[in-house]
Amino acid sequence: MKRSESLIPGNQAGFGRRFFCLLVVFILISTKLSAGVLVAPTVVFMSDKNRTGRINVQNPTDKPIEVTISFGFGLPESDSLGNVKVVIEDSNVVDPRSALDWVRAFPRKVLVPPNGEQVVRLVARPPQNLPEGEYWARIIVRSQQGQTTIPTAGESDGITTTLNMIIKTAIMLKFRNGQMNAELEVTNIQTSRDDKKLRVIVDMANHGNASYLGRISCRVLDADKKQVALAGTDLAVYRNLKRKLEMPYVPGEHLMPFEVEIKITSEGRTDIAREFMVFGNEINRVVYLD
Amino acid sequence: MYKFCKSTQGLTVLIAALVIMVCAPMAQAQDIANGSATATVLAALTVTAGTLVFGSVYQGVSKAITNDNAAAGVFSITGASGAGVSMYMQLPDYVSITGDSDRMVISFSATDCNIDTAGVSSGDPTAFLAANGYADDNPHNLPTTNFDAASSIEIFLGGTVLPTIDQTAGAYTGDIILTVAYDGT
Numbered sequence: 451m452k453r454s455e456s457l458i459p460g461n462q463a464g465f466g467r468r469f470f471c472l473l474v475v476f477i478l479i480s481t482k483l484s485a486g487v488l489v490a491p492t493v494v495f496m497s498d499k500n501r502t503g504r505i506n507v508q509n510p511t512d513k514p515i516e517v518t519i520s521f522g523f524g525l526p527e528s529d530s531l532g533n534v535k536v537v538i539e540d541s542n543v544v545d546p547r548s549a550l551d552w553v554r555a556f557p558r559k560v561l562v563p564p565n566g567e568q569v570v571r572l573v574a575r576p577p578q579n580l581p582e583g584e585y586w587a588r589i590i591v592r593s594q595q596g597q598t599t600i601p602t603a604g605e606s607d608g609i610t611t612t613l614n615m616i617i618k619t620a621i622m623l624k625f626r627n628g629q630m631n632a633e634l635e636v637t638n639i640q641t642s643r644d645d646k647k648l649r650v651i652v653d654m655a656n657h658g659n660a661s662y663l664g665r666i667s668c669r670v671l672d673a674d675k676k677q678v679a680l681a682g683t684d685l686a687v688y689r690n691l692k693r694k695l696e697m698p699y700v701p702g703e704h705l706m707p708f709e710v711e712i713k714i715t716s717e718g719r720t721d722i723a724r725e726f727m728v729f730g731n732e733i734n735r736v737v738y739l740d
Numbered sequence: 741m742y743k744f745c746k747s748t749q750g751l752t753v754l755i756a757a758l759v760i761m762v763c764a765p766m767a768q769a770q771d772i773a774n775g776s777a778t779a780t781v782l783a784a785l786t787v788t789a790g791t792l793v794f795g796s797v798y799q800g801v802s803k804a805i806t807n808d809n810a811a812a813g814v815f816s817i818t819g820a821s822g823a824g825v826s827m828y829m830q831l832p833d834y835v836s837i838t839g840d841s842d843r844m845v846i847s848f849s850a851t852d853c854n855i856d857t858a859g860v861s862s863g864d865p866t867a868f869l870a871a872n873g874y875a876d877d878n879p880h881n882l883p884t885t886n887f888d889a890a891s892s893i894e895i896f897l898g899g900t901v902l903p904t905i906d907q908t909a910g911a912y913t914g915d916i917i918l919t920v921a922y923d924g925t
Contacts, residue, residue: 486788492820493783493925510786526826526923534884536826536921588921609797609844609903611835612913615789615813620921663925665822683886684823684924721783721820721925 486511487562487593489619494589495726496553496574497626503572505621507591509562517562518592519555519570523548524620525586525688532651532694538588538620547688549585549625552576562593574625582628583659586688589621622686624661632658632730634687634714641710641739648679648697648739650710655690660728662687664716668695670739671711672704684721685714708739783820787920790814790863792897797844800905807854807876807898812865815895815918819887824923827882827895835901835914842908844901851876852898857885859892868896884923 488508496503509515523545524538543550556571572589594616638653648670656662667682679697714733792813797803805811819825834843854865858872868875874883879897887893897916 486786488784488786490782490784492785492922506782510788524921534824534826534923535828536923537828538919538921590919609799609907609909610911611794611797611844611846611901612911613792613813613832613835614913614915615791615815616915616917617787617789617815618917618919619785619787620919621785622922622925682822684820684922686924721823 485513485515485593485595485615485617487515487517487591487617487619489591489621491621492721493622493624493726494572495624495626496572498576498580498628501574501576501625503574503623505570505572505589505591506567507560507562507570507593508567509564509593512564513595514564514566515562515593515595517560517568519558520590520592521550521553521555521623522588522590522620523550523586524588526686526691528692528694530692532649532692534691534693536588536620538590538618540590547583547585549574549576549587549623553587553623553625555589572623576625576627580627583626584630584661585625585627586661587623587625589623591619591621593617593619626660628659630658630660630728632656632660632662632716632728634658634662634730634733636712636714636733636735639710639712639735639737641737643699643701643739645701646698648699648708648710650681650695650697650712650737651692652695652712652714653690653692654687654714656687658728658730662716662730663719663722663727664714664730665718666693666695666712666714668697668713669711670697670699671709673707673709674705675709676704678704678708684719706740710737710739711735712737784818785920785922786816786818787918788816789918792899792916794899794901797901797903799903799907799909802900802902804900805898807852807896808865808868809898810864810866812854813895813897813899813916814863814865815897816863817893817895817920818891819893819922821887821889821891823925824884824886825893826884826921826923827893828919829879829882829895829897830915830917830919831879831899832914832916835912837908837910837912842910844903844907844912846899846901846914848879848897848899850878850880853877853879853882854896855882855885856894856896858888859890859894861894861896863894865896868894
């Protein structure tokens with residue numbers, strides 16, 4: 451009993467220390483946060499039959515945030531090395547598939563309270579005689595801390611600096627007019643390796659009138675059919691795209707040559723409801739890497 | 741003994757409350773209609789930011805905050821595992837005093853950024869390990885990357901302010917803008 455009595459304060463002190471550390475970490479994380487936003491869903495689908503949509507904007511912080519909704523245009527684009535970027539344009543967009551000029555959001559500016567939520571409604575007013583096909587825009591959700599406090603210098607000769615952290619989340623909007631189809635073609639595959647990574651670059655062209663949404667995966671096997679590496683990512687091909695997949699490996703650990711299995715499919719997307727998927731063709735290719 | 745149990749229960753309740761406070765925003769990512777017993781699960785993209793803090797700066801003395809300093813700026817991005825994400829950062833060339841009567845140069849070098857793609861730094865710039873992402877990367881040209889199993893990417897940003905010898909004393913402000921977009925939707 452005496453022993454247990456002597457242990458209890460120790461346990462309590464240990465527990466207290468752990469609790470204190472947790473509290474400190476929590477406070478540090480809380481005080482460091484100056485802005486934040488959660489946007490859902492990550493892609494909005496509208497059509498000639500349903501010209502309205504919505505996104506939910508949440509404030510995950512304990513301070514109010516100022517949210518502004520605007521529209522831009524930006525498709526995934528790739529460079530010669532297969533790196534994919536989304537470059538957002540907000541003016542002088544001449545792409546015939548741009549929906550930028552005829553989609554609107556309500557409200558366009560709102561103050562979201564701490565841990566609060568705001569629904570933003572979207573309306574499309576497409577021009578008459580719009581050709582069949584899919585049209586695109588990016589919904590730009592701009593958020594920053596709502597209560598802008600003018601910083602004050604601490605001393606008479608002091609200089610202080612405050613940087614406003616502003617977040618822009620660009621969500622894809624797709625307006626579908628008529629029957630949709632997505633037909634993907636793999637036009638080229640390049641493979642390479644260095645002393646750390648295996649690289650596969652796949653050139654793709656979409657011949658459909660809707661974007662091809664799916665997943666691209668790659669499995670590398672050695673000469674004994676043992677798996678060397680595996681990689682995969684979500685895929686969106688609007689027109690042409692060169693996509694790189696990189697996989698770490700240890701040189702000399704596996705018997706060459708490597709067999710590279712590439713699979714592209716519209717299945718396996720968990721972020722998009724099946725009712726919104728335009729299921730395209732599946733592609734399976736095998737290439738070799740020496 | 742009773743006193744101890746009581747205090748332990750109290751601490752447990754406090755910890756539970758903290759956990760709920762931290763987790764509540766994540767849980768809200770689901771649009772749930774309890775009354776009709778239906779639920780719509782929506783994929784979400786969350787970005788939070790913690791500011792880059794220079795503290796007090798003195799005339800004629802430049803001050804740098806490294807990307808592994810606790811005062812470094814932090815952007816935390818949470819999304820769907822396996823999705824590719826494109827990020828673009830707009831950085832100011834200067835910060836200005838209220839009323840724009842004076843400006844102070846701020847610079848971001850090609851090595852001022854650490855990017856944790858494994859999501860293991862928990863928002864702490866000092867906890868970043870090069871093996872978990874991109875070390876000393878260029879904030880002017882962020883790499884395209886994928887959310888791995890942790891579904892979290894963290895960007896730690898350092899920078900330097902360069903006050904002149906006759907820099908007007910006062911409070912200076914500027915904007916750092918991060919644009920985030922999925923490249924697979």
